[in-house]
Amino acid sequence: MTYIEFLQVHxxxxxxxxxxxxxxxLLATVVAVVxxxxxxxxxxxxxxxxxxxxxxYIEIFRGTSLLVQLFWIFFVLPLFGLNLDKFVAGFLAVGLxxxxxxxxxxxxxxxxxxxxxxxxxxxxxxxxRKRMWRVILPQxxxxxxxxxxxxxxxxxxxxxxxxLISVADLMFEVRQINIATFLSVQAFGTALIVYYVLARFxxxxxxxxxxxxxxxxxxxx
Amino acid sequence: MTEDMSRYPLHLEGDDVPMVxxxxxxxxxxxxxxxxxxxxDVSTGEMVTIIGPSGSGKTTVLRMLMTLETIDSGVIYVDxxxxxxxxxxxxxxxxxxxHIRRIRSKIGMCFQHFNLFPHMTALGNCMEGLVQxxxxxxxxxxxxxxxxxxxxxLAEKRDEHPSRLSGGxxxxxxxxxxxxxxxxxxxxxxxTSALDPEVISEVTNVIRRLVGAHDLTMLxxxxxxxxxxxxxxRVCFFFNGAVEEQGTPTKLFENPERERxxxxxxxxxxxx
Numbered sequence: 001m002t003y004i005e006f007l008q009v010h011x012x013x014x015x016x017x018x019x020x021x022x023x024x025x026l027l028a029t030v031v032a033v034v035x036x037x038x039x040x041x042x043x044x045x046x047x048x049x050x051x052x053x054x055x056x057y058i059e060i061f062r063g064t065s066l067l068v069q070l071f072w073i074f075f076v077l078p079l080f081g082l083n084l085d086k087f088v089a090g091f092l093a094v095g096l097x098x099x100x101x102x103x104x105x106x107x108x109x110x111x112x113x114x115x116x117x118x119x120x121x122x123x124x125x126x127x128x129r130k131r132m133w134r135v136i137l138p139q140x141x142x143x144x145x146x147x148x149x150x151x152x153x154x155x156x157x158x159x160x161x162x163x164l165i166s167v168a169d170l171m172f173e174v175r176q177i178n179i180a181t182f183l184s185v186q187a188f189g190t191a192l193i194v195y196y197v198l199a200r201f202x203x204x205x206x207x208x209x210x211x212x213x214x215x216x217x218x219x220x221x
Numbered sequence: 222m223t224e225d226m227s228r229y230p231l232h233l234e235g236d237d238v239p240m241v242x243x244x245x246x247x248x249x250x251x252x253x254x255x256x257x258x259x260x261x262d263v264s265t266g267e268m269v270t271i272i273g274p275s276g277s278g279k280t281t282v283l284r285m286l287m288t289l290e291t292i293d294s295g296v297i298y299v300d301x302x303x304x305x306x307x308x309x310x311x312x313x314x315x316x317x318x319x320h321i322r323r324i325r326s327k328i329g330m331c332f333q334h335f336n337l338f339p340h341m342t343a344l345g346n347c348m349e350g351l352v353q354x355x356x357x358x359x360x361x362x363x364x365x366x367x368x369x370x371x372x373x374x375l376a377e378k379r380d381e382h383p384s385r386l387s388g389g390x391x392x393x394x395x396x397x398x399x400x401x402x403x404x405x406x407x408x409x410x411x412x413t414s415a416l417d418p419e420v421i422s423e424v425t426n427v428i429r430r431l432v433g434a435h436d437l438t439m440l441x442x443x444x445x446x447x448x449x450x451x452x453x454x455r456v457c458f459f460f461n462g463a464v465e466e467q468g469t470p471t472k473l474f475e476n477p478e479r480e481r482x483x484x485x486x487x488x489x490x491x492x493x
Contacts, residue, residue, distance in 0.1 A: 116334050117336060119336060120336035120337070122287070123328075123329065123330040124350035124353075124354055124398070125322055125350065126350070127322075134353060138340045218382070218384075
């Protein structure tokens with residue numbers, strides 16, 4: 001069986017899987033961004049209780065394996081009465097995990113905004129909230145975008161784990177094909193290429209464009 | 222050690238209430254005493270310049286007035302009302318953030334490094350406080366901002382981001398931004414120190430015009446003795462966190478009484 005024939009037979013299945021991978025990736029990214037901003041801000045709170053909650057969250061999600069977290073959300077939470085569909089459990093686990101890394105990026109970027117900017121906003125008598133949203137976060141965003149480029153690729157690759165709770169993503173389909181045909185090189189080789197193409201030719205250019213757009217907004221371009 | 226606050230008045234009353242009053246203000250950073258029981262009054266419309274060696278506490282005076290720093294003891298009054306404290310049941314208590322915001326609205330500040338918002342245009346910088354803090358409509362805010370950008374000679378730069386402006390231009394936008402809020406007190410913290418020599422006059426000319434045109438109360442920290450001498454109503458020489466000597470520019474620069482003042486002025490004049 002040539003590779004072309006392999007693709008003719010199994011291509012549509014892998015295409016369906018790829019679509020699901022992309023959807024899982026996009027939803028996980030949304031979860032990660034929301035979690036990152038929320039917990040990143042909480043880490044900077046003056047209230048030690050709020051700060052503590054964020055620290056515990058980040059410690060747990062960064063300090064334990066994504067796969068274990070995924071199994072917890074899908075297999076263990078139902079024992080406590082929280083049943084999640086495997087599709088939801090999949091992107092939620094990846095998003096919650098990556099969001100913990102993102103929270104540290106958000107926190108670091110906010111702290112990297114020069115002190116003078118905080119002081120100028122205070123001298124204009126802005127409230128804490130307006131100062132954060134209008135002055136600090138837009139500048140922090142420019143600082144954190146390059147490391148977010150890496151994290152977003154990690155999110156894409158992280159979604160491969162959802163195959164292990166039977167979400168029919170690319171990895172799931174490829175494993176099924178491998179079991180049925182034993183054409184491991186073709187099956188996993190294709191998966192390798194698809195993940196690379198998605199990361200290199202979709203995610204990276206989008207993040208670069210976003211960086212350029214934000215730099216222009218800030219008047220640096 | 223808590224301070225007995227009952228010796229400070231709840232409000233300043235009378236005919237000649239100063240716009241700014243420091244009473245017994247002390248500021249420490251750990252064991253280091255930056256300001257030592259400072260007493261300083263600034264009258265309405267007065268231009269007071271603070272000079273002194275580095276570490277003498279001169280910038281700290283402005284930063285405390287802008288509430289960028291807290292104070293360890295004493296009281297600061299602005300426009301007759303306590304800034305650092307508030308009245309509650311006939312006593313002075315540490316001010317709430319709401320109280321501080323109300324009093325702080327009377328104060329504007331320009332910084333050594335301009336601190337313009339890099340993601341906003343010159344006009345956007347000026348409008349930001351007007352729209353977000355004072356609640357003006359965008360049209361009103363733009364009108365007022367343009368008046369001030371025009372005053373500092375930068376109306377045609379309205380759509381430029383700070384990164385496209387020279388240091389002198391950025392500082393002038395920063396002055397316009399602060400003035401747009403219509404403060405009663407303006408603080409200038411070494412506003413020419415980060416500028417190339419050839420653009421310093423752009424900024425000093427703007428300040429010169431403010432001294433002439435407004436009844437604005439101004440406090441300025443500067444190393445430019447010539448400028449201080451020319452435009453100040455009063456010059457204060459700070460040493461070790463206290464006013465060592467103060468007086469009219471002529472008196473202080475030409476006939477300083479204290480030895481430390483003479484030493485400082487000699488050193489500065491030598492450097493030039």
